[in-house]
Amino acid sequence: MTSTEVAVERPPVSTRRNDRARRVPARGPRDLQRTFQLVLATVWLLDAVLQLQPFMFTRGSNGFSGMLNSLASGNPGWIAHTITWNGSIVYHEPVLTNALFASVQFLIAFGIVWQRTVRPALAVSVVWALGVWWFGEGLGGIFSGGATPFGGGPGGVLFYALLAVLLWPREGSDRPFVAARTVGVGAAKVVWAVTWGLLAVLCLVGSGRQPQALHDLVAGLDSGQPGWLAHLDRSTETFFLHHGTAAAIGLAIVCLIVASGVYLPDRLTQVTLVLAMVVFAIIWVAVQNFGGILAGGATDPNSGLLVVLLALTYWPLSDHDPLTNRSPRRTVTEEASAS
Amino acid sequence: MTGSPTWLYHLFAGLMLAVAAYCLLLLFVSAKERRMSGWDVDIAHIAMGIAMAGMFITEWSFGASWAWEFAFFVLMIWFIARSIQSIQEFGIHLPHYAIHALMSLAMLLMFAFPGGASGGPAPAMGMSETAGSRLDPGLSLLLAFAFFASAIFTLASHSKGASHHGTHVPDYALVGAVDGDGRVGDHAHVRPIGVLDKVVAAPWLEDASHVVMCVAMGLMLILMI
Numbered sequence: 416m417t418s419t420e421v422a423v424e425r426p427p428v429s430t431r432r433n434d435r436a437r438r439v440p441a442r443g444p445r446d447l448q449r450t451f452q453l454v455l456a457t458v459w460l461l462d463a464v465l466q467l468q469p470f471m472f473t474r475g476s477n478g479f480s481g482m483l484n485s486l487a488s489g490n491p492g493w494i495a496h497t498i499t500w501n502g503s504i505v506y507h508e509p510v511l512t513n514a515l516f517a518s519v520q521f522l523i524a525f526g527i528v529w530q531r532t533v534r535p536a537l538a539v540s541v542v543w544a545l546g547v548w549w550f551g552e553g554l555g556g557i558f559s560g561g562a563t564p565f566g567g568g569p570g571g572v573l574f575y576a577l578l579a580v581l582l583w584p585r586e587g588s589d590r591p592f593v594a595a596r597t598v599g600v601g602a603a604k605v606v607w608a609v610t611w612g613l614l615a616v617l618c619l620v621g622s623g624r625q626p627q628a629l630h631d632l633v634a635g636l637d638s639g640q641p642g643w644l645a646h647l648d649r650s651t652e653t654f655f656l657h658h659g660t661a662a663a664i665g666l667a668i669v670c671l672i673v674a675s676g677v678y679l680p681d682r683l684t685q686v687t688l689v690l691a692m693v694v695f696a697i698i699w700v701a702v703q704n705f706g707g708i709l710a711g712g713a714t715d716p717n718s719g720l721l722v723v724l725l726a727l728t729y730w731p732l733s734d735h736d737p738l739t740n741r742s743p744r745r746t747v748t749e750e751a752s753a754s
Numbered sequence: 755m756t757g758s759p760t761w762l763y764h765l766f767a768g769l770m771l772a773v774a775a776y777c778l779l780l781l782f783v784s785a786k787e788r789r790m791s792g793w794d795v796d797i798a799h800i801a802m803g804i805a806m807a808g809m810f811i812t813e814w815s816f817g818a819s820w821a822w823e824f825a826f827f828v829l830m831i832w833f834i835a836r837s838i839q840s841i842q843e844f845g846i847h848l849p850h851y852a853i854h855a856l857m858s859l860a861m862l863l864m865f866a867f868p869g870g871a872s873g874g875p876a877p878a879m880g881m882s883e884t885a886g887s888r889l890d891p892g893l894s895l896l897l898a899f900a901f902f903a904s905a906i907f908t909l910a911s912h913s914k915g916a917s918h919h920g921t922h923v924p925d926y927a928l929v930g931a932v933d934g935d936g937r938v939g940d941h942a943h944v945r946p947i948g949v950l951d952k953v954v955a956a957p958w959l960e961d962a963s964h965v966v967m968c969v970a971m972g973l974m975l976i977l978m979i
Contacts, residue, residue: 468977
């Protein structure tokens with residue numbers, strides 16, 4: 416990726432030997448908040464392109480409108496009505512609405528890239544994420560009791576909104592951690608604790624601790640997956656069927672440990688963050704199946720990837736941390752001339 | 755209109771041909787100015803643009819699949835060699851040529867596994883079918899994500915034009931590339947060039963062609979899942 420390389424300071428003066436010998440001072444500290452914004456923009460770009468899959472432009476139960484309507488079940492009547500109302504609009508104008516949805520996501524992705532538009536883009540992303548959470552994810556299954564974090568509960572798209580708030584541009588230092596730069600250390604820690612506390616609760620309520628429900632969660636995804644993932648799914652299904660309740664309780668305990676992690680000394684915080692990232696990376700692959708993208712019927716990568724990004728924004732940084740400092744610029748010798 | 759969005763494929767195929775035409779023009783201008791850094795990227799983008807247009811629209815495809823595979827294999831090896839060379843020259847870093855090696859690999863895979871990752875109908879209709887061979891969708895997703903990241907980080911980079919020339923190359927700065935601190939290349943070294951040439955070789959335009967290529971290639975990989 417070109418961004419990891421260094422900027423050309425000046426054109427060559429004379430010989431290659433002179434160029435190689437010429438070193439310029441190191442740049443200032445790396446802007447990690449900006450780096451994370453760009454990673455978030457990359458995920459938005461992935462979402463935009465996923466929206467361009469052919470089935471999204473079709474009507475019927477296998478189309479986008481059918482997908483939206485299926486999310487209404489289990490919700491209170493008036494909420495279900497709003498979801499099916501939206502589904503009917505998509506049903507009648509599948510090409511127009513889907514092209515519009517994709518365009519909005521392209522605008523968010525590229526809007527975050529430019530410094531001048533990053534704030535409006537992040538603001539739109541919050542509104543859009545909440546809209547998708549309501550109309551496109553059926554409120555994450557909260558009202559139907561199926562919002563287990565194993566399946567992405569309380570809604571993978573909420574993490575986009577949360578990250579947009581925590582990564583809102585603000586001048587200042589990335590220390591003690593990136594998420595604190597905008598909202599402050601105290602508020603950022605409260606946000607973290609509440610988020611993970613909520614995830615812990617969702618592990619245990621509704622169908623979140625029922626072995627059969629957890630088994631069905633994975634079984635519903637394995638159709639169309641590549642062989643290696645389908646094989647992994649079968650192991651996960653068997654595991655949930657026999658140890659579903661224990662797994663739910665275990666994940667709830669992990670979430671509570673992670674929730675308290677930001678109030679611990681830095682070293683222990685790092686341990687809890689690694690725990691969170693490893694656990695949710697495993698869930699993202701073995702349970703969420705990358706959001707179902709590999710089966711060719713997904714609109715986003717679900718929550719696993721975003722949770723890992725969220726955890727990274729809370730990674731404790733020190734003045735001597737290599738993450739916060741750029742490497743010195745390299746010489747300006749022409750790469751091409753090396754040959 | 756419902757079903758397969760052919761208008762979308764036409765749009766992307768048109769964009770691919772536009773990128774190929776632009777890179778051909780850029781190659782011509784660069785040769786005229788004897789400013790040949792980035793020529794390999796231009797050639798790769800020309801080949802990729804033409805091949806991708808044929809993947810999006812069957813009628814626009816031509817040439818034997820094996821010939822395209824050979825071309826992209828050669829390009830991939832070339833960019834891998836340039837990446838290694840860059841690391842030897844400048845130490846451990848992510849070389850500029852790595853993304854072009856990955857793009858060449860993706861093209862090679864898309865021709866080698868034309869049936870798509872899951873065996874479903876891919877829009878890559880211009881490619882010959884290889885029975886029983888399927889591209890792993892996980893690899894497709896990984897490559898697509900790398901291309902999207904390249905598009906985003908290229909746009910955000912302060913080193914304009916780096917998508918074609920890398921950031922170790924000084925002469926792309928001669929046509930106005932601006933670094934992170936707003937400095938431009940040393941104009942004492944700039945040869946006078948025409949306005950049209952300057953527009954064609956504008957670093958932001960070079961980056962735009964790379965971004966379009968990355969998004970289109972990522973879309974094709976997603977469509978092949």
